[in-house]
Amino acid sequence: MTNVLIEAPSALQTAEQPINAHLTERRRWLIIALVLVPVFVGSIDLTIISAILPEVLIKLNIPIDTNLGTAAWLVTGYLLAYTVSMALMGRFSDMVGRRGAFLVCLALFIVGSWWVATAHLFPTALLNDIARRYLGQRPDLNQLTLLAVIIGRVIQALGAGAVVPVSLALVADLYPPERRAAAVGFVGAMDTLGWVLGHLYGGVMVGFFQQQGEAIRLWLAGLGLALPAPDWRTLFWINVPLGILAFVLMIFALRGVQHPISKGRFDLIGALLIAAALTCLVIGLGGNTEVTGATSLEALQAQTNQSPYNLGLLLSAAALLGIFLLWEWRQAHPMLELHLFRKRAVSAAMLTNLLIGFLLMLGLVSVPLLINLRAENASAAAIARAAERAGLLLSTLTIPMALASLPGAWLSGKIGFRNTxxxxxALAISGFALSGSTWRADTPELLMSLHLTLIGVGLGLTIAPIGTVVINAVEATRRGVASALVLIMRYLGMTIAIPSMTTYAFSRLNYLVSLARESFARDWAAEEIQRQSVRVYFESGVMVIAEMLLIGVVIGLLALLPALWLRNHQPTSKPAQDEV
Incomplete structure (x- = not known):
């Protein structure tokens, strides 16, 4: 990739000259296809751990009930590093070029995957040596292996999280503004599809390895390969050759691809401040809450009783964010150029994407809650069947969402970004309205899937236009930062939705149950009180879930307001500079 050094233009500078017009269409799509591989694999690993976490703990001989707090960092650590790396590497790619930034991200992901796959070997030995030599301790080796897996997950996420915004900026460099939507839509689709399928992929593969692992080991032994039976570690080993292949191919594919780079130094203080602020915010909002791990009302009620919020961390996040903004305002070459938010298109798209993220998580939480509430009993087998049905139902939301990002790109070129x-x-609002007003205890799952598909298609249509509007609204030397901001806002919306909806659901549920119990006859026998309590809890739970879905209508209506401020059509010769 040829880096074209350009001093960052002022806010009034508008001309954008195509810099990769010499590339053939086939070459551009080859680059996009190669970019999509690490985007997809990295996003799969965002959610894969939720399916394989019990298997990890069992294989390490670690009691699940007493170590869930530590094990939760397999999820939280990845989410934190994923979010922070988005914020930092966008600016980094603007300074050093997409090729270098992309390859660094990919290398981090490969190293992290290798570290997780071999956590019981060299990483554990290294941590044990450090503990004995420098800390004077003799820790449990299985606990050290769990710590090694967490460290590997963080390394993975530092690469995987940064790959997505760097990829968005990279594909934006390949096309002029009026042709970017399709490329941006492909990246958004693969990112969404990856984390949507991660849980399913992990569960299916671990189950397959449990059933066929020994047969696979014997087959490999017959070929002269003395390898252990595949298990959860194999899922991370698979990433290594795929990553290396993509790394080598990208080195050659990006030769001759030009990219304007921004002049200035990397704002290390700003990077540390925003990283600390995001860390406090994500954990403070309940970032260690795993949606797929608590899909019943009882489980979420236990989380609510412990409070999903950490007020101290939230206040720390607010303080750090304030310091960050003051620091950035005084820097000649800031981590985040605040005047970007003076652009109407940027501010409107960011707020819209925050609300889109909230809507997405609202749908992902509501479905498992209702399906588990409708389970025939509380046995492990019944809950497992309910979880399987919930996963299938959720796929009718998430897969159409990923696929709809492609027609969303096409529609953007036909009817404009704002109208798309x-x-x-509007489609998502109609889906939430139908589900909130019709879902009951006996609602057929086929009808539920149709409503979820409507929501998924609606949300998916927004991926390409929102991303393209922001990328087109900034100068070429700021596309990395702009791409990162788009993604961070969606993830923050999803993060905010979990604790806020959990708190609402159970404050409302407790109120409805208490209100109903006041009508119980004083002369009822204990058995009758128990039977009526179960009925009230069930009916109140269904009502609360319906209310949560109707809240989606309200959030959707709010999202329409900033969306109205989006630019509808992008001028072909220059990025939008409409400031407010």
Whole structure:
């Protein structure tokens, strides 16, 4: 990749000259296809751990009930590093070029995957040596292996999280503004599809390895390969050759691809401040809450009783964010150029994407809650069947969402960015309205899937236009930062939705149950009180879930307001500079 050094233009500078017009269309799509591989694999690993976590703990001989707090960092650590790396590497790619930034991210992901796959070997030995030599301790080796897996997951996420915004900026460099939507839509689709399928992929593969692992080991032995039976570690080993292949191919594919780079130094203080602020915010909002791990009302009620919020961390996040903004305002070459938010298109797209993220998580939480509430009994087998049905139902939301990002790109070119976004939000609103007003204890799952598909298609239609609007609204030397901001806002919306909806659900549920119990006859026998309590809890739970879905209508209507401020059509010769 040829880096074209360009001093960062002022806010009034508008001309954008195509820099990769010499590339053939086939070459551009080859680059996009190669970019999509690490985007997809990295996003799969965002959610894969939720399916294989019990298997990890069992294989390490670690009691699940007493170590869930530590094990939760397999999820939280990845989410934190994923979010922080998005914020930092966008600016890094603007300074050093997409090729270098992309390859660094990919290398981090490969190293992290290798570290997780071999955590019981060299990483554990290294940590044990450090503990004995420098700390004077003799820790349990299985606990050290769990710590090694967590460290590997963080390394993975530092690469995987940064790959997505760097990829968005990279594909934006390949096309002029009026042709970017399709490329941006492909990246958004693969990112969404990856984390959507991660849980399913992990569960299916671990189950397959449990059933066929020994047969696979014997087959490999017959070929002269003395390898252990595949298990959860194999899922991370698979990433290594795929990553290396993509790394080598990208070195050659990006030769001759030009990219304007921004002048200035990397704002290390700003990077540390925003990283600390995001860390406090994500954990403070309950970032260690795993949605797929608590899909019943009882489980979420236990989380609510412990409070999903950490007020101290939230206050720390607010303080750090304030310091960050003051620091950035005084820097000649800031981590985040605050005047970007003076652009109407940027501010409107960011707020819209925050609300889109909230809507997405609202749908992902509501479905498992209702399906588990409708389970025939509380046995492990019944809950397992309910979880399987919930996963299938959720796929009718998530897969259409990923696929709809492609027609969303096409529609953006036909009816404009604003109209496409408004249409998508309107479809999602109609889906939430139908589900909130019709879902009951006996609602057929086929009908539920149709409503979820409507929501998924609606949300999916917004991916390409929102991302493209922001990328087109900034100068070429700021596309990395802009791409990162788009993604961070969606993830923050999802993060905010979990604790806020959990708190609402159970404050409302407790109120409805208490209100109903006041009507119980004083002369009822204990058995009758128990039977009526179960009925009240069930009916109140269904009502609360319906209310949560109707809240989606309200959030969707709010999302329409900033979406109205989006630019509808992008001028072909220069990025939008409409400031407010």
């Amino acid at each position: 976004t408004l249409s998508g939000i």
